Amino acid sequence: MHTLGDMTKALNRPAVYLRGLQTRFELPRLDGPRYSDAYLAFLRTIVFLRTLNVAENRLHDLWSLEKKLLQLLHVDSTGSPTWFLDACGQTGRLRRRLLLTHYDLEVELPSRALQLGLNFAEGLPELFSGKEMGEDSLRVLGDCLKLYHAIRSDVVAERPLGIAANRWALRFK
Numbered sequence: 209m210h211t212l213g214d215m216t217k218a219l220n221r222p223a224v225y226l227r228g229l230q231t232r233f234e235l236p237r238l239d240g241p242r243y244s245d246a247y248l249a250f251l252r253t254i255v256f257l258r259t260l261n262v263a264e265n266r267l268h269d270l271w272s273l274e275k276k277l278l279q280l281l282h283v284d285s286t287g288s289p290t291w292f293l294d295a296c297g298q299t300g301r302l303r304r305r306l307l308l309t310h311y312d313l314e315v316e317l318p319s320r321a322l323q324l325g326l327n328f329a330e331g332l333p334e335l336f337s338g339k340e341m342g343e344d345s346l347r348v349l350g351d352c353l354k355l356y357h358a359i360r361s362d363v364v365a366e367r368p369l370g371i372a373a374n375r376w377a378l379r380f381k
Contacts, residue, residue, distance in 0.1 A: 210243040218248060219255050229254060232264070233271055236289060247290060249297030253308060260366045262359050267308070270355040273348055274309045280345040283311060307356050313349075 216223050229251060230237055257267055275292050278284060284291050295310040303316045 209241040210245075210248055211241045212243070214241070215243060215248050215251060219251060221255060226251060232268060235293075244290065244293070246293045246296040249310075250293050250308065253296070257359065257363070260363050260370060262362045262366075266355060266359055266362075270352065270359065271308050273352045273355065274306045274311070277306070277345060277348045277352060278309060278311055280348060306352065307359065 210218070212223055212226065215226055219226070227237075229235070233254070235247070235250075254267060258264060275284075278292060288294055292309055295305070295312065296308075298305065298310050298312070301312055304312050304314060306313065
């Protein structure tokens, strides 16, 4: 478990920057050493992508879509207050994971197939299905994939400059 101070050191960012990310991405603020490795992994992903010049509004839009998709798949019913972060930092089966939440969809992306109707909750069923109420997990997945490809293009375009900057920074050893 980590404190906010631990995360500022690990990410080389001031606390005010991390607090801003917590606010803009609607992340829970915790006291003391209560931040999980997954929480830190999510912030690290955001910092890395921002360093690679990916616009924060794109990241926020993707974050909102991924959370919405996970809600449609009923992943939010696991009881964890940080349910949307709990898979962050997982490294296995990367082609099956969403970019920001790292949730494993059990199919390789950019597949258009999902196992619909998964419900990890033990609550009462809804009167109407989500699709009948206008929620369609495949539509949300499609929106996620569009943003993912835009972010991927941004990263690919920025990569040569990042590599050159890292080489140049070796002067300051």
